[in-house]
Each structure stands twice: as structure tokens, then as C-alpha cells.
Amino acid sequence: MAKAMKIAIVDDEKDMRQSISQWLALSGFDTETFATAEDALKHMGPDYPGVVVSDIKMPGMDGMQFLKKVMGLDSALPVIMITGHGDVPMAVEAMRVGAFDFLEKPFNPDRMTELAKKATIARRVTLDNRALRKELSDGSALMNKLIGSSPIMERLKEDILDLGQADGHVLIDGETGTGKTLVAHALHAVGARATKRFVLCSCAAYDEDELASRLFGPVGEGMDQPLLEYARGGTLVLEDIEALSAALQTRLLAAIDAQGSPAETRIVAISNLQEQGKSCEDVLRPDLFYRLAALRITVPPLRxxxxxxxxxxxxxxxxxxxxxxxxxxxxxxxxxxxxxxxxxxxxxxxxxxxxxxxxxxxxxxxxxxxxxxxxxxxxxxxxxxxxxxxxxxxxxxxxxxxxxxxxxxxxxxxxxxxxxxxxxxxxxxxxxxxxxxxxxxxxxx
Structure with missing residues (x-):
């Protein structure tokens, strides 16, 4: 189970600090309080494991100055600003500087909890993505499976990092046994969809009718939704994409076009075509191929x-x-x-x-x-x-x-x-x- 994220509460009024802290603690958050912005900054850093709730009007360093300092440390650190009545223009300026959101006094505690939940979810995604990116570059944890420091593997890792952050469909090809499915996992893990579903489907594992049902519906026993719908917001990996029949290629193309841009479901197609002298481009209809190969990764052979x-x-x-x-x-x-x-x-x-x-x-x-x-x-x-x-x-x-x-x-x-x-x-x-x-x-x- 994921550890509860911290919420740093910065307010010069003791009663307000304690009130917010007690409420958020009851909502399951791990809180810490600071009477001054200067004190809070001593505990902040680029990878602070939580979010910040700060008053705008404080003696010494005020909330706006504090916000700018925090954004300088980590522009992705969510800061929720608390404003007094009539300070909405200042709150709008805070949003321009980089605040996550603001609350106007007197505020509804439930609204505070709602914002805190959204902010901590956003923060966890940011920190998880950073950790995964570090794992890619360091070759540790998940990326231990992508062992290697040869120039060709370093380029592969860089491609994963770059294309993982993009939102287009991806074609992964390469010889059998090179780790194409692992690369698909990594692409998903370092991107904005990391917290969404990652769904695998082998196009060669089912006959045409069953595959059509799994991808587009109506679904059969044991499935609640077609995979394109089930993976909405996340990534759908289609292994053995070359096994798609002409009819299913047409349906997949129509489904991709219906999603618009950015795609609701990101398609990562994996080609395992082993026929001598042929490539995925030779067996897929051109319009589908170019949509799937908008971004492309070729996994190098071991030799x-x-x-x-x-x-x-x-x-x-x-x-x-x-x-x-x-x-x-x-x-x-x-x-x-x-x-x-x-x-x-x-x-x-x-x-x-x-x-x-x-x-x-x-x-x-x-x-x-x-x-x-x-x-x-x-x-x-x-x-x-x-x-x-x-x-x-x-x-x-x-x-x-x-x-x-x-x-x-x-x-x-x-x-x-x-x-x-x-x-x-x-x-x-x-x-x-x-x-x-x-x-x-x-x-x-």
C-alpha cells in the first residue's frame, strides 16, 4: 500500500494551522505545520513527498513570495493558496505563477479535502514518473530488465524516455526475443498515462471473430468491456499486429480515427514479423501503418x-x-x-x-x-x-x-x-x- 503523502501547512495563525491539520489528518493525510514560510522552505526540496497548503498574507515572507520560491525549487510541486475575502485578484496572480488552486476564506473543509486529494494524486504521478525516469537512466529497479550501457542501449533508453512523454501511437519492432513487450511497459510507465490501465492483447492468439469481440465488442464471457474501451485513458498493446486480418485492420483504423487527437487510448503495436524480407509495412494497410508508426522504436538484437x-x-x-x-x-x-x-x-x-x-x-x-x-x-x-x-x-x-x-x-x-x-x-x-x-x-x- 502506498505511503500517505505529506501536506505541509504554512500559516502564521496557530488556530488556522491546527484546524487545517486536524481536518486533513482525519481525512487520512500526513500533515506537518509551519508558522513561517522561511521555516517551511528549510523542509522543501525538488522531490518533496507531498503538497503545500499556504496562506497568502503572512508577516515576513508572504504567500506570493513563498510560492515563487517553491516554484523555483520544483515547478511541479502543488501549492494550494488560501486567500482572504476580496483577495481573488491576488489568487489569480498566484495561479499564473504556478499555484495548483486556491481557497477563499471562509472555506468549506470538504472542499479543502477534495483539493488535497487531487493535488496529492498529481504529486504522486509526478514523483513516480521521476523515479521511473531515474530508473531508466540508472538501470535500476524496473529498468534492471533493460540491462546494458552500450551506445545502442543508451539510445533505446533515451527513445523510451522521449516517446513515453509523447502521446502518439507507437510501433515497436525488432527480432524475436529482444524484449519488445518490456519496452512497451517502459513507455507506459514513464508517460502521463502511467496511473491508467496497461492492457496487453496478442492478435495472433485468437481467431478473427474472437479478436474482433475482444477489441471492439460485443464482449463475450468474462469481459465487461471491449479492450479499446477498457484501456481508455491508458495504453493498449497489440502484440503480433501483423496477424490482424484486412477486415480488422479497417475496424482498428476507424476506431483510431474516431478517437481524435490526443488519443483517448494510446495504441502501442508490436510487430513480430519474422518472414524473410518482409516488414510490418508490407502487411498492414498503409493508412493504418502510418498511424501506428507515427512514433517508432526498433529494439536492437543482442548480437x-x-x-x-x-x-x-x-x-x-x-x-x-x-x-x-x-x-x-x-x-x-x-x-x-x-x-x-x-x-x-x-x-x-x-x-x-x-x-x-x-x-x-x-x-x-x-x-x-x-x-x-x-x-x-x-x-x-x-x-x-x-x-x-x-x-x-x-x-x-x-x-x-x-x-x-x-x-x-x-x-x-x-x-x-x-x-x-x-x-x-x-x-x-x-x-x-x-x-x-x-x-x-x-x-x-
Missing amino acids: QRGEDILALFTRLSEQFADEYGCEAPEVSAQEAAQLLQAPWPGNVRQLINVAERAVLQNRRGSGTIASLLMTDAEDERPVMTTEGKPLKEYVEAFERMLIDNTMRRHKGSIASVMEELCLPRRTLNEKMAKYGLQRADYLAQ
Whole structure:
């Protein structure tokens, strides 16, 4: 359950502060009171976890000056201003400066509660979106699943952040197993619709009549509304969009046009078209394609992500090792090179399978990572990609993985890592800086 948001009450009159505080506390809010704007500002910051209720007329720094200071700290922090009778022009000016709303004395307590609820909902959306945006850039929490710091993955994360804030329909394409559905989740999570419904529907999972019923109605058993209506205000993800029949493409186009702009329901279409030489543009009617592809993201294949492959393998093998109660396999320089060179036709999905099997092999004390990358049982050569990479890239990727693994194992103990890797302190520091590794990231593990 979400923690109750704070409401900072700023008023020089003690009775008014206490009255507002008691009323809002009874309504379920966590309140804190301040007699002066100066005192309140000491407790404010860009990510203050709540909203502000402030009187306009106060000695020292008045409400308008306070509002401008707060807007300077965080322009998205909701501030509800309380005005005296006849101060409506001042309240209008406060709205222009950035106030969330205003109440005129004497005010109805229920109206105060109503405004406080609206303000805290708006604030929670803002803070949640900020947290998700930070997770995207930091690669933590939800975005741990989008592991990688290669240039192509950094661009993907930037695209998610940018298009997530836009409101147009989106087409996501890319090879099978690259994580297109995860990207759709991320687009929704960092956008203005994050608090609304996120609905998934595979167009390839139903016959034409059933899919038509699910999308447009009349709905069958177990459904109250067609999905386009159920997802109103939120995001509807249509996986395998290329499976739509011509008739359903026509109906979807009509539904999109009927919504107008901005769209009531944002459509994120995912193309899994694997037919050689064909794209989603070839199988969708042009007018529908261009509406869905107003914004477009192509998720990169694993083989193009360089050292991300080793970072992913390390993370996945550690997770499976925890699950199976055993040690994660040590990766040799040769095996690291083989992981980097493999073509990965199944992309991340295939890497997950290889990591799990590698952990199970290691638990039994037999088998190698290389054996999992063979073309078949009779061919002793590991499958190699035709996309050659300079030796320097393999060496750096392995070196980064080795330092990362050792830091994890020793929980950030620099002395232990120096001893195991036979590296002087300065050299280790230089290499950690080069590869973007920070000791603080390992201390809490």
C-alpha cells in the first residue's frame, strides 16, 4: 500500500494551522505545520513527498513570495493558496505563477479535502514518473530488465524516455526475443498515462471473430468491456499486429480515427514479423501503418549490444544461482569471447536459457558454457557471428566483466579485489572509472 503523502501547512495563525491539520489528518493525510514560510522552505526540496497548503498574507515572507520560491525549487510541486475575502485578484496572480488552486476564506473543509486529494494524486504521478525516469537512466529497479550501457542501449533508453512523454501511437519492432513487450511497459510507465490501465492483447492468439469481440465488442464471457474501451485513458498493446486480418485492420483504423487527437487510448503495436524480407509495412494497410508508426522504436538484437552480453549473462547466472542454491559459473576469457561472438538468433530469450543451463551444469560440476553454444552435438566448434569485432573490444569486455564479478563477490572490498586480480590501487581505480564501475554499487549487495 502506498505511503500517505505529506501536506505541509504554512500559516502564521496557530488556530488556522491546527484546524487545517486536524481536518486533513482525519481525512487520512500526513500533515506537518509551519508558522513561517522561511521555516517551511528549510523542509522543501525538488522531490518533496507531498503538497503545500499556504496562506497568502503572512508577516515576513508572504504567500506570493513563498510560492515563487517553491516554484523555483520544483515547478511541479502543488501549492494550494488560501486567500482572504476580496483577495481573488491576488489568487489569480498566484495561479499564473504556478499555484495548483486556491481557497477563499471562509472555506468549506470538504472542499479543502477534495483539493488535497487531487493535488496529492498529481504529486504522486509526478514523483513516480521521476523515479521511473531515474530508473531508466540508472538501470535500476524496473529498468534492471533493460540491462546494458552500450551506445545502442543508451539510445533505446533515451527513445523510451522521449516517446513515453509523447502521446502518439507507437510501433515497436525488432527480432524475436529482444524484449519488445518490456519496452512497451517502459513507455507506459514513464508517460502521463502511467496511473491508467496497461492492457496487453496478442492478435495472433485468437481467431478473427474472437479478436474482433475482444477489441471492439460485443464482449463475450468474462469481459465487461471491449479492450479499446477498457484501456481508455491508458495504453493498449497489440502484440503480433501483423496477424490482424484486412477486415480488422479497417475496424482498428476507424476506431483510431474516431478517437481524435490526443488519443483517448494510446495504441502501442508490436510487430513480430519474422518472414524473410518482409516488414510490418508490407502487411498492414498503409493508412493504418502510418498511424501506428507515427512514433517508432526498433529494439536492437543482442548480437549488436557488445559487452552488454557479458553483463546480462553475469546478472542472469547470478539470479539463477540464487534460485537453485549454488554458485554461478566462472567465465573464462575464451568463454567470454564465445559469448560475445555468438549470433544469438533467439536474442535475450536465448541468453536466459543459456545462463540457466550454465548454472545447472555448474551445479553438477560438468559441462562448459562453450558446449551450450555448439551448432549441434557433432560439431565441436562454437557458433560464431559473422559480425567481427576488434580484439580490443573483446579484451575490454572481458576485463570489465572480470572486475565487476570480483567486486560483487567481495562486496566492494577494494583490498580483496586488488589481491585477487593482482592489480595496484591506482590501476584498479583507473579501470573502474573507464568501465563506469562504482564501489558504492557493490557495498549494499
